[in-house]
Amino acid sequence: MKKKGLALAVAAGIMLALAGCSGQTVQENQNGGVQSGQTASGITGETARTLALQQAGVAEEDVLASGVKEDYDDGVSCYEVVFYTKDTDYEYKIDRTNGTLLESNKETFDFSWGTPQGAGITKEEAQNIIMEQVPGAKADNIRMKAEVENGRIVYEGEVIYENAKYEYEMDAQTGKLLEWSQGDLF
Structure with missing residues (x-):
């Protein structure tokens, strides 16, 4: 009789343990x-x-x-x-x-700035040059700012497109790419 009771208790314990292993749980979040x-x-x-x-x-x-x-x-x-x-x-x-x-x-990012005084190409022309480098990218994919480096104006920034990040620096007088690199999002 003791063996039968022990066997039932072990079987019940196993069933309870297996019932708790459904593989997916649901939890309440803070909200x-x-x-x-x-x-x-x-x-x-x-x-x-x-x-x-x-x-x-x-x-x-x-x-x-x-x-x-x-x-x-x-x-x-x-x-x-x-x-x-x-x-x-x-x-x-x-x-x-x-x-x-x-x-x-x-x-x-603040994109409300315009073409800097003294730049040879406009902000929009610079965006078009960048979009040519990343086929399919749109203006919304481009982050750009204008800076003065060593006495010259440059556009620099990144393009986020199709889970890749492209970083660039461009001469604002000529539109020539001074730096260009491609990497992942991390």
Whole structure:
């Protein structure tokens, strides 16, 4: 009789343990909503991206490019999420185990400036030269500012297009590219 009771208790314990291993859990977030996309080992990269977009208040259709990679921050397993809109770059670190926001940064660009006095080519002409270097890119993909370096005006910035980042520096007198590099979003 004792063996039968012990066997029933062991069987019940195994069933309870297996019932808790469904592979996907649901957790309430700080706003009282339900957070899905969390597995027994933590949240997915796509869930981290969605959480970052929600935190930033950015709609999916406003994202020019984005990326997610696994990382460690002070020993905590996290996702680094980056995404770019027309005028702002965002970077988030989100805990992989529970979706907690660990860090966020954003950089907003002011594109209201005009062609600087003394420039040989206009801001718009410079954008067209850059778009020729990255077929398919539009003006919204280009970040540009004018600076004076060693007594001459240069346009410098980056192009965010199809999950790549291109950095450049251009002579504002001639339109000649002085520097050009291509890399990933991170």
